[in-house]
Structures are given as structure tokens and as C-alpha cells.
Amino acid sequence: MVGGKTLLEVKNLKQYFPIRGGILGRTINHVKAVDDISFEVHQGETVSIVGESGCGKSTAGRSILRLEKPNNGNIIFDGVDLAKLQERAMRKKRGDIQIIFQDPYASLNPRRTVYQTIKEAMDIQNVGSKADRRRDIIKILETVGLGEHQMNHYPHQFSGGQRQRIGIARALSVRPKLIICDEAVSALDVSIQAQVLNLLKKLQKEYQLTYVFISHDLGVVRHISDRIIVMYLGKIMEIADKKALFNHPGHPYTYALLSSIPSTNMLEKKERIILHGDVPSPINPPKGCPFHTRCPFAIERCMYDLPPLHEVSEGQQVACHLAEEGIVDFVSLSREQEFSLTENQE
């Protein structure tokens, strides 16, 4: 494990969004975007949160930054509980926690030059001395692979990859300890994506950054992470070191997720689970294990009893009744249960 000291501890975080309805616009129900999750992030490591749309991974990231006010739970960053801070104090704290958004087209102000965009962030957080600001900005731009000559350009004059570099420069400019990358490379073409991923890795080393990397792309996640959190319907299904997760996934959902990715390996075709049906609505999630409606291995107990996260091997925690006594070999289990894991299954 990289680092050691716990930089961020999320405890029992809940983030519900009210649904209003009826003539009076009263709250009639909630979308349980994040439903009681707990995890830790250590200094200097990259923790990824993966899952499908609507699993709550982005909401979790936004809650850490207090872009949403959590309904419940603690977000302890560097010894301070962010969930309890006043808005003003929180704004100061955001100098330590920054975010890079998915869409480099939508997250930059089109009427501001690169210089103005970065300067604003530094002014608000009061980083460095005002006299050095120009010099500092040039240095940051060079760090992310842009040049001084581009300082007075507007966002529309840049390509998608370059805009994402501006987003990174803006986040970096306030000298944060933690950066939340919310699908930071998802909108980029692969050749540009690789450049930006390399840049993120380089910066992490240079500035001892800690990343919470939110992504749906497990290839990217395998490349960048030290540890991975798998979410489904607002809950954590598995937390594991990268090696463990990819070599012996402990949760059936993780296994299905991994086996759904189209593979470019033509020489070796793996057996796979193709999940039936859609993700249930987070307004009214299934009782028991949220995954039981799509899980090919579900037993009766899964329908009413929510399995807690428990350790199945070193550095690997799984929320699944089947994994109670350790890691399950899903390939042989499926053979025992006589349902085929072939590609033709639909």
C-alpha cells in the first residue's frame, strides 16, 4: 500500500435527494444516491470508485467536496469533519481538496482566458504572493504541458485534451492535497486519454497528491489505481487492492462487471457472465442485497438480509453472503449450478 497515514475517512455517508410531487410540492420520496458508505483514503494513493450510471460514484465524490450537503455521516479530512463545517470554513478547505470534472467543454468559463481562470482560483484561496502570481501560473501551465504563449487564450481555442490540462492546472494551482477526478478522462479519445493519464501520474509523484478517481472504465482504473471501490445502487459491494480485485474479484457484481468489458485479446476468450435486466431504480431499491435481482448466484437470504462488508483476503472486503467463508470461484460455481457462462447466453 502506498503512503500509510489516513488522509480522508468517510464514515456512514448518506446522500439522499428529495423527490417532490403532488399539488403542494411535498417531499414524497428520496433518491438514495449514496446509502451508508464508509471508506478510507491514505496519503499519496489513488483510490478509484467504479460502477455503472446511477450507482452514486459521482455523488460520493461531490459529497466529499461538500458540493452536496450530506444527509448523514462524517467526512474526516486531515482530522476535520467536513460534514460539520460551515459553508465559509468549507470554502477555505477546498484549497486542500480540488476536483477535475468530466467535460472539459462545460467546466471552463468561455469568457475567461486561461490566465484569468487560474488566477481566480489562486485569488480565492490566497495562494502564494500576488506579485508572483503571473510567474506561478506560467510554471503551472508548463507543468501540465501548456505554454506561456497560450496563457491569454480562451477555452474555445484549445482541443479537448488541452482543455482537460487547463482543468488540471486550475485544480493544481491552489496546491491541494487531494484531487477528485470525476470521469476526468472519459470524454477524451484514447490517444489523448493516455497522455492525460500519464500527466496525472507524473503530477502525483511530483506533488505527493492523493487521488479519488471516479470512473466507469475499468481499463483506466486498473492503470491508475492502488485500491478500488465498487459501487452498486448507492452501496459499496467491494473494496480491494488493485491486484486482488482484478485477479480474484470477490463480489459477483465485480466479476460480472469485469467480464462484460469487450476484450481486445483475440487469442484468449474468457468465460463471462452477462447480467440480465437493468439496474433497479435508486428510489425504490430492492430489499436485502441491492444486487440480488440481477445476481445469477443469489440465494434466498440475499432477498431480505443486507450483507455487510467483510474481509475475504488481505486488503479485500466484500459485501456478499456467498463470500462469507472466503473468495468464491465464480466459474466453477456457475458450472455447479449448471448455467452456462457462454457468450451466446443473453
Next chain:
Amino acid sequence: MADLKMKGNHVLEVEDLHTSFATDRGRVDAVNGITFAIDKGGTLGIVGESGSGKSVASLSILQLLEGTTAHIRKGQIRFMGQDLLTLSRAQMRKIRGNRIAMIFQEPMTSLNPTMTIGSQIAEPIIFHQGKNRRQAWNAAVEMLELVGMPEPRKRARQYPFELSGGMRQRVMIAIALACGPDVLICDEPTTALDVTIQAQILTLVKRLQREMGTSIIMITHDLGVIAETCDFVAVMYCGKIVEYTRAFNLFTDPKHPYSKGLLESIPSHEEDSDENLKTIEGTVPSPYELPPGCAFAPRCPYAKEICHETMPELDGEPEQKVRCHIYQTTSTESPTEGGTVASYIQISDMWKGEELW
């Protein structure tokens, strides 16, 4: 249209297609002389990054670019031997959605939000097959069942907003396949979907292709989708095909430096990658300022002098072609960048099966 005949086993042949857009800053050649053919029941993948011209190529085949500034300047698109570009609008309407159909990326914006999904599937059946409403409705319900929609009778009366993304894409497929087309063009069919749903949709498309004998053109930026579904692949860069080969060959032994670079820059979920990913340096050139020679030369680690001067031809065997000077062994130019003469010889040897990098 019983007079249409297949030439050899080719259902669709595209030859030297040029599609350009008129813009304020001049002409942009989005598709710049592409040639490919597709066999009955076969799947051709067209892969490339944003702006490579892959979507414009597919829209040109169906002539769906009317009303834009696009213009098919040159070329032939032969469907069963007949050039679609010589057809009148009325004749083209009889082909579109009937013999050649298309699935789009975004199932929410390409379905009509004010019509039930049943009527949207029935529409082409009424239009092309002359069936009455009741027959067409029943056929629509059958189609929904075929694409794996639970409770097809009930679902047929629902509107698109009542369905999930995956279910909407199933509806798109049902509409496209309603008339049993010979060719199905899939333009990023699973890009907007989650991986577990993508796996369902790709499996469905493959099953239906086997059952109906449809030929498929699969347009995507996702090389994994290509590997899972295609027989042949055309790799596009700046409006041109730079490599055309069997999918197996592309993934086991890519020839063009761009194909190779593309494959190496994808982080794999199946094996640990190196500390740094291999990248293709630089960015795609602006379509207004394409370099005079090979469009990839400015980013290519193997570029020689000639690469910056003349565009190489797409050359090689019928089933394996590459547009690269490295492989044109008749060339007498000595390399100036990317290595010594010795490494150049090694590179040309690779054409005979050696490893490039």
C-alpha cells in the same frame, strides 16, 4: 427491388467516396476517398477517433446528410450492384430503413418521444411492406419479443421515456430490423450504455445477425467492441482508411503506426500496464490544415522525408491493406527520422511478418 443483384458475395461496395462540408473557412474533406466492401452476413468495423470521418461515411451511405452543408463530391456506393448515388430521392426512400437500416448512438434523441414504441416499429413495416395497421402492430410486437423486450404487448403501448437506456436501444434495433434489412449500420450503438448493458446489446446484435443473415457495419471508437463483433476492420484517420484487415490481424499484428499506437494507448483491464502508457504524441491535425503528405506523419515516430511530402496509397493484399510508406518496399528514400538505415531495413522486413516495435 428484385432487380438488385449481388456482385460476388459483396452486398455493399463503397468506392472512392469523398464527402465534404462547406464551411466559412473553406472546404473540409470529412471523408476523403474511402473504399471498402462488405460480404453477406459479415461485419465490418470502422474505427477511429473523433473527427476521423467514420460517422460521416455511414451517413453518406444512407444519404442522410441532406440539409447540412455536406456534399458527396465523388465516388460510388453500390448496394447489390446498383449505385445508390444515382437513385432519386423516392427510390432512396425505398432502400433506407428497408434494405439498409441504421442504429444511432443516442436512443433517447433518435426515438420519437410522442409516439408509442409499437407505432414507431410498425411505421416502416406499413411504409415498406404495405401491411395494414393491425398486421404491422402484430409484427411490431413480434419484433419486440425478438429483441428480448419483456412483456412485448404491454411495452408496445409505452412511450420512450418509460424505458431505460438499454431497453430504448433494443427498440432502436427492433425498428432497424423490422423490414429484415440486408445491411445494418450501427453508429456507436453502445457508447451511451453501461458495460453490463453493452454486453447484452452486443450479444443481441450478434444473435440477430446469425438468425437473419444481416451484414453489419459497426462504427465505433471502442476497439473492444470491434474485437468482439467484427470480421474485418477499417481504421480511419483524417478521412482516410489507413489500415484495412481482418480483426484478428489488427489485434494480433497491427501494421500501421497509427493502429499500433492506438492499441497501445488503451489501458487494459486484463493485464497490468507499465508505469506510463504509450501515447501517440501531439494531436489530430485540424481539417483545415491537413499536412501535405501522410496525415499521420507529424505524430508518427517512423516518419521519413517522403511521409511529409506525399500521401501513401492504401496498398497490399485484398484482405490486408495499409496506407504507409514504411511498407512500400519499392521506395528508395532513406529514412531521416525515426531511426537509422539499419532500422529501416528491419522495418521493411516486418512486412514479411517481423515485429515492428
